[in-house]
Amino acid sequence: MCGIAGLIHRGKSSNVGSELQGMLQALKHRGEDSTGYALYGDTDGKHFIMRFKVGENVGEGSSSVMEDVSVYDERKKIVDQTLADLGAKIVKEERTLPYSLRYEIDYDVKDLLNFSQTIESIPGVEILSMGKSLEVIKDLGNAKAVCDRYSLDKLVGTHAIGHARMATESGVDIKSAHPFWGYPFSDVSVVHNGQLTNYWNNRRALENKGMRFMSECDSELIAVYIAQKMREGASLEEGMKDSLTGLDGVFTYFVATKDSLGMAKDTMAAKPLVLYESDDLVAMGSEEIAIRSVLPQEIDTYDPFDGEVKVWRI
Amino acid sequence: MANLKNVTKKTKAQEMGMHTEVLTGRTQQKFFNPDEAENFYYFGTYDVDFNKRTDLDVKDMTAPEANKEIDNLMSQGYGTIVIKNPQGKHSLGVGILNKLNLIFEGSLGYFGMGSCDGPIVRINGRVGWSCAENLMAGKVVIEKNAGSCFGAAIRGGDLICKGSVGARTGIDMKGGTIIIGGDAGAFTGFMMQRGRIIILGDVGINLGDSMYDGTIFVGGEIGSYGSDAVDSELTSNDQDWLKRKLKVAEIGENFDVSKMKKIVAGKKLWNYDNLEPTEKKGAI
Numbered sequence: 001m002c003g004i005a006g007l008i009h010r011g012k013s014s015n016v017g018s019e020l021q022g023m024l025q026a027l028k029h030r031g032e033d034s035t036g037y038a039l040y041g042d043t044d045g046k047h048f049i050m051r052f053k054v055g056e057n058v059g060e061g062s063s064s065v066m067e068d069v070s071v072y073d074e075r076k077k078i079v080d081q082t083l084a085d086l087g088a089k090i091v092k093e094e095r096t097l098p099y100s101l102r103y104e105i106d107y108d109v110k111d112l113l114n115f116s117q118t119i120e121s122i123p124g125v126e127i128l129s130m131g132k133s134l135e136v137i138k139d140l141g142n143a144k145a146v147c148d149r150y151s152l153d154k155l156v157g158t159h160a161i162g163h164a165r166m167a168t169e170s171g172v173d174i175k176s177a178h179p180f181w182g183y184p185f186s187d188v189s190v191v192h193n194g195q196l197t198n199y200w201n202n203r204r205a206l207e208n209k210g211m212r213f214m215s216e217c218d219s220e221l222i223a224v225y226i227a228q229k230m231r232e233g234a235s236l237e238e239g240m241k242d243s244l245t246g247l248d249g250v251f252t253y254f255v256a257t258k259d260s261l262g263m264a265k266d267t268m269a270a271k272p273l274v275l276y277e278s279d280d281l282v283a284m285g286s287e288e289i290a291i292r293s294v295l296p297q298e299i300d301t302y303d304p305f306d307g308e309v310k311v312w313r314i
Numbered sequence: 315m316a317n318l319k320n321v322t323k324k325t326k327a328q329e330m331g332m333h334t335e336v337l338t339g340r341t342q343q344k345f346f347n348p349d350e351a352e353n354f355y356y357f358g359t360y361d362v363d364f365n366k367r368t369d370l371d372v373k374d375m376t377a378p379e380a381n382k383e384i385d386n387l388m389s390q391g392y393g394t395i396v397i398k399n400p401q402g403k404h405s406l407g408v409g410i411l412n413k414l415n416l417i418f419e420g421s422l423g424y425f426g427m428g429s430c431d432g433p434i435v436r437i438n439g440r441v442g443w444s445c446a447e448n449l450m451a452g453k454v455v456i457e458k459n460a461g462s463c464f465g466a467a468i469r470g471g472d473l474i475c476k477g478s479v480g481a482r483t484g485i486d487m488k489g490g491t492i493i494i495g496g497d498a499g500a501f502t503g504f505m506m507q508r509g510r511i512i513i514l515g516d517v518g519i520n521l522g523d524s525m526y527d528g529t530i531f532v533g534g535e536i537g538s539y540g541s542d543a544v545d546s547e548l549t550s551n552d553q554d555w556l557k558r559k560l561k562v563a564e565i566g567e568n569f570d571v572s573k574m575k576k577i578v579a580g581k582k583l584w585n586y587d588n589l590e591p592t593e594k595k596g597a598i
Binding site for chain 1: 401402403404419420421423424439440442443458459460461462477478479480481482497499500501518519
């Protein structure tokens with residue numbers, strides 16, 4: 001089933017980590033195999049923030065293969081060396097969990113595609129997000145469990161999207177969890193509720209154009225599809241509108257960039273979405289109770305219609 | 315039971331197409347008989363007094379707890395119950411088979427007022443997907459917007475949304491009336507079998523797709539027609555009925571119904587009278 005939620009503050013920052021946690025926790029009955037956050041924090045914009053993993057969460061319920069924890073250290077060493085070889089300087093390093101790391105790096109990125117491909121050529125390493133404000137955090141469990149594990153409740157920023165997942169099309173693991181980074185674009189992320197039926201046709205075509213897929217989760221296609229459209233010169237909104245015909249199946253999805261948040265709904269309107277919109281805040285989710293977690297007072301909400309695409313800027 | 319085979323003069327309702335099946339052969343249509351009135355009360359219903367009123371704050375209740383408390387209040391004779399702080403909770407007010415005046419001060423989530431028979435409900439907020447699904451009788455009024463599958467499979471009663479509704483409104487409906495003050499999404503009236511849908515605003519693509527019967531009235535623009543949905547002439551009887559319904563619904567009272575479009579089933583998909591394959595074998 002899965003649930004998605006997102007919010008964007010316009011003209012101010014807020015505690016988006018805590019707010020999104022509340023929204024996703026309200027949707028936990030839609031799936032709690034894994035939960036993911038794409039948070040756009042307030043930063044000085046000087047350094048790239050790279051969230052990456054060097055292994056999987058192999059805890060209870062995971063479909064990943066158990067590994068010796070020592071390989072995580074080995075992979076981290078190779079990542080550090082590779083960054084040095086690329087001329088990237090690690091300014092700040094955080095290792096929240098043995099398999100999950102956050103680096104702030106000083107790097108003059110000329111080709112993020114090449115940079116990412118080089119890092120991800122290290123077996124077992126996946127970049128979860130790359131950007132000046134975007135941080136993708138995803139792991140097994142419900143929203144509160146993931147929020148507590150990564151101490152996300154104090155993160156201040158302008159906007160965020162998230163996903164509560166019931167695994168149906170692929171495994172219970174971090175690589176299949178949402179949000180997906182819009183590789184290789186800085187600060188682009190996607191969450192999706194639905195099923196895509198022309199996944200393999202699109203995937204083959206996009207791989208032929210040099211795009212990469214890290215999972216077999218159909219939702220990853222949306223991130224890659226939009227990223228490819230942007231590579232070809234389309235704006236975010238144009239890419240999203242194109243997806244209404246290019247992607248087959250049922251879907252409601254959100255895309256976020258460093259300064260905007262968008263939603264798209266398929267032409268069958270088969271997947272739910274409730275939307276609240278005011279001058280200073282837009283909040284949306286698969287169910288109204290998600291919005292109620294941040295706006296408990298009586299508010300006016302509505303369901304976007306079939307084939308609708310909307311984009312808001314901070 | 316009324317024997318409609320012998321009725322030759324068409325009633326107003328029949329002229330409007332409210333009784334379009336051929337009432338011979340295998341019809342299962344039944345009509346209310348006053349002599350059997352006692353059979354139309356459900357076991358476990360209560361004799362309530364509309365003048366006996368109380369508030370119920372469901373802020374800290376789960377939906378089953380809230381619904382159980384509504385039942386408990388009805389058992390004490392309360393005929394008017396005001397629900398405070400519904401806060402978008404799912405499945406509130408489901409399965410009420412009683413006369414009752416129910417008011418929600420706020421919005422409901424999914425499946426609000428599902429499978430009800432008889433209550434008069436006013437929701438001073440928005441409703442999520444599948445509001446009033448399977449409504450048998452009564453009246454449900456939503457002051458704001460509604461989600462998709464609004465009034466799915468209703469059998470009777472009036473379901474009124476003063477705002478806009480999502481996709482598949484009135485899907486599989488088998489009777490009753492749905493009235494929308496704003497716009498409606500795609501596949502409105504999808505596979506509807508009976509009843510009426512009135513939309514004062516615009517409607518999305520595939521209107522009335524695969525509808526078997528029933529009628530849809532649209533005041534605004536139509537995105538596209540679904541399979542087997544066709545235009546029909548708007549008669550003076552239709553206009554009278556529309557005016558009456560909109561007045562009773564407290565919605566669009568001054569709306570110019572003469573400009574509405576009337577959409578019905580083309581009936582090219584009908585196969586009611588075709589024999590089942592096994593029956594065909596027997597006939598051969």
